[in-house]
Amino acid sequence: MTSASTKLPFQAEVAQLLHLVTHALYSNKEIFLRELISNASDACDKLRFEALDHPALYEDQADLNVRLSFDAVARTLTITDNGIGLSRDEAIDNLGTIAKSGTKDFMARLSGDQKADAQLIGQFGVGFYSGFIVADKITVESRRAGLPAEEGVRWTSGGAGDFEVDVITRPARGTSVTLHLRNDEKDSAGEYLNAWKLKSVVGKYSDHISLPILMEKEEWKEGENDQPGEMVKTGEWETVNKANALWSRSKKDITPEQYSEFYKAISHDFEAPLAWSHNRVEGSTEYTQLLYIPAKAPFDLWNREKSAGVKLYVKRVFIMDDAEALMPSYLRFVKGVIDSADLPLNVSRELLQESRDVKAIREGSTKRVLGMLEDLAKKATPAPAEDGVTDVTDKKDDAAAEDEAGKYAKFYAEFGAVLKEGLGEDHANRERIAKLLRFASTASDSVSVGFADYKARMKEGQDAIYYITADTMAAAKNSPQLEVFKKKGIEVLLMTDRVDEWALNYLNEFDGTPLQSVAKGAVDLGKLQDEAEKKAAEEAAESFKPLLEKLKEALKDKAEDVRVTTRLVDSPACLVVQDGGMSTQLARMLKQAGQPAPDLKPVLEVNAEHALVRKLEGSAHFDDLANILFDQALLAEGGMPADPAAYVRRVNALLV
Known part of the structure; x- marks a missing residue:
């Protein structure tokens, strides 16, 4: 029984995908067989799972397998499984659309970069379409386990803009995917009409499949009357993979x-x-x-x-x-x-x-x-040779050693930000996770500095691991809050992942040494700050009291407090928050993500030695200068003035 054909268009994304596939997307064409065998194996796994509650789905045929067969005359290669199978609607949904989330992202990544495009095929689970690498037409015949034989389905497409669907009678459950191989002199698709080639591809890519992959046995038949001999099929099936779970x-x-x-x-x-x-x-x-x-x-x-x-x-x-x-x-x-x-x-x-x-x-x-x-x-950090002497035998495989050493950097570039989430999620393994984290620092531009490395380089008298969080590496490296640390040669870790601020709320110390944000609390370098510096700072704060009070009044709607600082060397001012408070960067991120965040009032710290700060005294434009000072400090840390137009007007007025 066969119904009239129904012709349907491909989803737009599938049409573009097929265009990529048919234009030599894969550099290694034999991958298509791995993908189709994997799909067949998955179909058998799904049947086995559904049959746990519904044994009748086996239909008295509990031995699951995948079969490969080819017809050299018709130029077809068929992959058949006796797994769960497809209904008509499932065939349309699964073979005519990319039924996965993220289609928009998929479309955004379709490009001329063949390597990147090849990776997309796998990421979206659309390996079925890889059959069009070697075929100019694919026919799928299937019946879902549990449906009557009269509700089989045939799906056919030439890989262009549409496909046809027919209802057929199919006694056997499961799916047969028949590839009609290209017949192009420049194309090597015909090599897959060879048992030796198929067995070699199965052995290379699909030997781990836990189901038996079967092929018809062949034997050599001598030719008669001076005719050449040939390989003929015996009608017996043999397993061509190890058929046990790797x-x-x-x-x-x-x-x-x-x-x-x-x-x-x-x-x-x-x-x-x-x-x-x-x-x-x-x-x-x-x-x-x-x-x-x-x-x-x-x-x-x-x-x-x-x-x-x-x-x-x-x-x-x-x-x-x-x-x-x-x-x-x-x-x-x-x-x-x-x-x-x-x-x-x-x-x-x-x-x-x-x-x-x-x-x-x-x-x-x-x-x-x-x-x-x-x-x-x-x-990634091999131990140095004893006494500085390296055994020459250690150099025999330098390339392999270099490759091994670069693997952690490669991992961290891809997954480091995800790993940091473990600080908040996995209390039991927090110390192990902390030892795996890497950052850039004021002493190293590469993201390679661990907390242990930092501790080993700490200056004598330093009692904290200093760090700064920012939206970008440039903002972190050029932050005014680093000025006194650079002046004294104190290393500061530069943290620019969005997750850093959240994750470090769960890590207060490393190996007994506290972590201290340079943007939180008043700067206290302890033994690293000499008595003369401390005394000068105290005197400046005392002499600046009247001006500080005036600044507090002018900025009462913006700043929680205004104080003199010793952390600044070249900049006039910077913003900090109180110890234990939410940083301005985290508050910004929460707002950008649509999450509730408090309206923070940071502390404005001013450099009493800076000419712009000194110009405040007796200025006829005191309020304007005070607001410019605050807004510039906000811009320096990656923020945006609440009223950008007002900031521009104030600056323009002073310039004029």
Whole structure:
């Protein structure tokens, strides 16, 4: 039975995607087979999961597999699975649209950069369309498990602007994807009509698939009457992959290349991971973990609506993607698989939140990931050779060592801001997280200074780790609040991630040394400030009292207080907040995000030695100068005057 065809247009984003694919998007064409086999495996996993509650979905065929077949005469390659299958509506939704959140972001990233575009294919889970790399037409025939044979569906497209959908009779559940390979002399698609080539691609990319991947056996048949011999199919099917879960194998039996390919398959990433950890944990809770640190952040790392987490299996039965309960939010970039021996097969997301076993798995996996990061960080700062002598054998693999040393910097550039969230979210591991953080500083432009490095360089008599937060690196480096620290050669950490201000509320000290923002409270350099400086500051404050009172009155609506400071050298004024108060930067960020924030009144600190401050005394434009002084201090820290037009008028009046 076949119904009349229905022709439907592709979603606009799919049409553009197909244009990219058909114009040599992938430099490595054989990737298409990995993507389609991965989709087939996922379909079988979904059937296995749904059948936990509805065994009838197996339809008396519980052995799940993926089959590859080809027809050299018709130039077709078919990937068939007996998994969950598709209904007509699902075929339209899943194959005609990109049914994922973030479509707008996807469109914004479509470009001529082939490498970037290739990564997008994986990030959006649209690997199906990679079939058009080698095919000028794709036919999908499917029936969803549980539906009658008469409700099968055929989906056909030439990869242009539309596709056709027919209702067909399909006795077998599951899906067959048939690629009609291109027949272009310049194209090498025909090489996939060869059993040896297909087996080699499966071995390279899909050997880890836990389901059997089957191909028809071939044998050599001698030609008759001087005709050449040929390979003919025997009608028997053989398994061409190892057909057991990679994480269930012994580590010694798995090559780095196999670990890397498994990561690419589960993450749809095209880059190899930076690091991985494969362990079997035994004790009160038994589970196997295979966890990866990616090399590149996904475009939607900061999308709060996107689910994140690792794949959960129970006794090698797939349960769910993105099991967020198994990994804390600040490690949401981690990819991998956790296979539990203790959880029930019918575990739900709600049960995961309450399970003691899940809590143990989460804690164990968190420690494992932090351990991987600590190992990467150690390689980034190799210990010096004893007595300054380096063994020549250490230099034989300099390139590899340099690559290892650069991995943590690469990780931190992509995920450092996310890792900082752990200071507020994970009290138990706060110290370990703090040791992994890196910043730029007044002594180093690169984001490579850890708290331990800073402490090792602290000046004698220094009793705090000083830092400043700002919107940009330029604003941080040029802040007036750093002037006295630069003058005295005291290093200050420069923090410019939006999360810094929030995260440091949860970190008051490091290894016994307090952290002190240079923009909070009165500057107190303790032993680093000599007696003469202290005395001069006290005298200036005393002699300036009348002027300070006048400034307080002029700025009573803007400033909580006005005081003389010793932190300024070249600038006339700066803004600070009281110790323990919310910074002006954090208040600005909250307002920009639409969150409630208090109307802060900062403290204006003035440099009694500056000519502009001295000019205030006896000035006929005292109020204007006072407001300009405040607004300039606000601009210097990245803020904006409440009334920019008034600021411009005051400056113009004084210039005239």
